[in-house]
Amino acid sequence: MYNTKDPFNTSQIQISKPAVKQNVKFVKKLIGKNVKLSAVVKGNAYGHGIEQMVEIFESFKLTHLSVFSAHEAFRVCQVKHPNTQVMIMGWLNDDQISWAIENDVEFYVFDIDRLSEAIKRAKEIGKKAKIHLEVETGMNRTGLEEKYFPDAIKMMSENLEHLIFEGMCTHYAGAESISNYLRIKDQIELFGRYLEEFKKHDLVPNIKHTACSAAVVSYPETQMDMVRVGILLYGFWPSRETFIHYLRSNGFNEKGKEKSSDPLKRVISWKSKIMSLKDLPMGEFVGYGTSYQAPKKMKIATVPVGYAYGFSRSLSNQGRVIVNGKRVAVIGTVNMNLMIINVSECKEVKKGDVVTIIGAQGKVKVTVASFGEMSNLLNYELLSRLPMDIPREVVD
Structure with missing residues (x-):
């Protein structure tokens, strides 16, 4: 999933060339040949x-x-x-x-x-x-x-x-x-x-x-x-x-x-990996402050993507990502460089598992639109805020 030319990144954006082809075809049909x-x-x-x-x-x-x-x-x-x-x-x-x-x-x-x-x-x-x-x-x-x-x-x-x-x-x-x-x-x-x-x-x-x-x-x-x-x-x-x-x-x-x-195809997907795992006792707070308290015993994971990488702080206790084909919640306050997610329902979860921030795993999706609904950001705003130094890989 990662560009081997840049093995040091914490996440990667993938660009679907077939999706662009479909969108170009759609727009050209709308406007005609002239x-x-x-x-x-x-x-x-x-x-x-x-x-x-x-x-x-x-x-x-x-x-x-x-x-x-x-x-x-x-x-x-x-x-x-x-x-x-x-x-x-x-x-x-x-x-x-x-x-x-x-x-x-x-x-x-x-x-x-x-x-x-x-x-x-x-x-x-x-x-x-x-x-x-x-x-x-x-x-x-x-x-x-x-x-x-x-x-x-x-x-x-x-x-x-x-x-x-x-x-x-x-x-x-x-x-x-x-x-x-x-x-x-x-x-x-x-x-x-x-x-x-x-x-x-x-x-x-x-x-x-x-x-x-x-x-x-x-x-x-x-x-x-x-x-x-x-x-x-x-x-x-x-x-x-x-x-x-x-x-x-x-x-x-x-x-x-x-x-x-919908004739349009989403071009972008964004992925990272689980950085660490921890068993959390009931009643413990997660991350900075007291914005999230564990209602029961939980398994949590950290992901090395935070608001410095374009994942808005407003998604604290709101955002969703996908791990092992399951949509899971972002819990606690999103940090500058990482987020914490609840992986209690993910079977056999381990360090290094792929975390899909935007995109799909099987039939489960997290869309840019869903980010907008949760963070009150326009598609335009969320997309253009993605840092330039996240590597972009074109996939066929």
Whole structure:
């Protein structure tokens, strides 16, 4: 179960390549043949590992990757195929703009300062900057506001020899929830109007892209020329509402067949081993403080994974893991480097037995969603918090 190249780790994450293949196939079917799919690998590829996921996505002919920062883009560039495009959606400083231009990395422009700097750096380097103009339509995060359009239009029109208007884009404010329906519809309409404004001045982007995972499912009209899909490719729905919308849109009634009808496959599993075992007398407390007292004689085990490794402290006396095909409870307070579990019901348990933190043993499963329910964390948050130094192994 452990990567022999790194025998010193306390746990390991496994990435299922067949699961990714299924998820890519599903998304491609949703968007059709004429829409480009950009795989989002920000947040260390949602905790799955940038380097591993770039290789997997490329093996399934995905040649456009989206990241948040120049640092993430650099990591992608270290391992990607030369023909794969990289797009930075967020942070890069002025010097990193030069690096992006030199390395054909595309990047968002969402304010006048970045547009000005991109033009300046492109002139200095003698190479065109590949920009995606992000416009503000109601998310109120990043995005060029309408009042700055005249300045942007003037700057772009006067410097076309230094720019490639690669894309025009926006981001929707909560497409995963029906409560945001009117807000999203307003954004869709506004984006269309803003696009026409730039077209009037002969500024036509090569591609238009606005859809994230949730919008791809719930607002198919937003798919346009390209979609930026993250969480779906890793086997998770943006929200339960999005999943229900998919089911209803595909002919399932309200009762549905939700478990058997889920087309997505979870990509990640996370495993460790039992570090030590102990017989605990009735009445004894477990770990720090007095949060758990043994109601009877018990057998307990320690596992070398704690909150420093991404297993939240909020899962104290709440979490579940699997040992020898049995789901068992985390008891006591989760420590920085370890947790304690109740293995009283596990037959012939011994040191070194596999502990599945996320994943399955036979028919018994512990899902990322169950972590969210117990710790009040989103799938996105829990996954992206998994430390980068936990080794990731790709399995076929």
